[in-house]
Amino acid sequence: MDDRLTQTSKFLSYVLRHNPDALNLELEPGGWADVETLIGHARADGRTLSRSRLRHVLDAGEKRRFTLSEDATKIRANYGHSIDVNLDLTPMSPDGPLHHGTAEQALSSIRKEGLRPQSRQYVHLSPTWDEATSVGARHGIPVVLPIDAPALHEAGHTLYRSTDTVWLTRHVPPSFLTFPDVESEGQEDD
Ligand code: HQG
Numbered sequence: 001m002d003d004r005l006t007q008t009s010k011f012l013s014y015v016l017r018h019n020p021d022a023l024n025l026e027l028e029p030g031g032w033a034d035v036e037t038l039i040g041h042a043r044a045d046g047r048t049l050s051r052s053r054l055r056h057v058l059d060a061g062e063k064r065r066f067t068l069s070e071d072a073t074k075i076r077a078n079y080g081h082s083i084d085v086n087l088d089l090t091p092m093s094p095d096g097p098l099h100h101g102t103a104e105q106a107l108s109s110i111r112k113e114g115l116r117p118q119s120r121q122y123v124h125l126s127p128t129w130d131e132a133t134s135v136g137a138r139h140g141i142p143v144v145l146p147i148d149a150p151a152l153h154e155a156g157h158t159l160y161r162s163t164d165t166v167w168l169t170r171h172v173p174p175s176f177l178t179f180p181d182v183e184s185e186g187q188e189d190d
Contacts, residue, residue, distance in 0.1 A: 016031065033076065149167075
């Protein structure tokens with residue numbers, strides 16, 4: 001994605017996940033914003049936004065961060081919300097392990113209480129080790145925690161697949177996580 005599209009994508013994430021008030025937007029149930037209103041309010045705020053720029057952001061992103069409604073009148077963020085929205089996702093049963101990418105400094109707390117959503121509505125999980133590594137690297141030295149997702153589901157935890165690369169759940173207790181050996185944490189190779 002070129003820099004301008006990345007900027008637009010980050011701004012849209014901010015507005016649709018965290019702060020619709022920044023553009024004086026009212027989100028509809030499901031977290032949907034009216035596209036024309038969004039564009040109008042963004043322009044009034046001095047930002048360059050158009051239908052074609054939105055389409056480019058949706059097409060260019062390697063992660064499916066947003067969805068346009070079928071009639072293209074509404075847009076929403078697919079995941080990452082801190083505001084209280086009901087995404088009305090269908091619970092899914094995972095058929096294999098999932099992964100959570102975190103950073104070393106969070107490990108001791110995660111060992112005690114498991115994964116918590118922190119400032120977001122859900123804990124975010126990745127299907128692959130590589131994706132989880134990228135997620136964790138945003139916070140520091142990345143650590144990947146594999147999750148026994150079928151067992152988590154069996155134990156009554158609801159999981160949702162938001163996109164091909166992002167699964168959501170409310171809490172992952174430590175017993176479903178595989179942690180690195182304590183001895184290897186934060187150690188440099190000799
Ligand atoms: C950690 C991006 C201490 C957790 C990404 C993470 C993702 C704990 C941090 C999406 C903890 C929260 C979400 C506990 C969890 N004690 N720390 N008990 N439980 N944590 O950013 O998953 O590019 O809110 O490990 O790619 O990093 O924006 O969540 O390090 O898909 O589209 O608390 O955002 O997507 O950090 O990222 P975040 P996340 P986009």
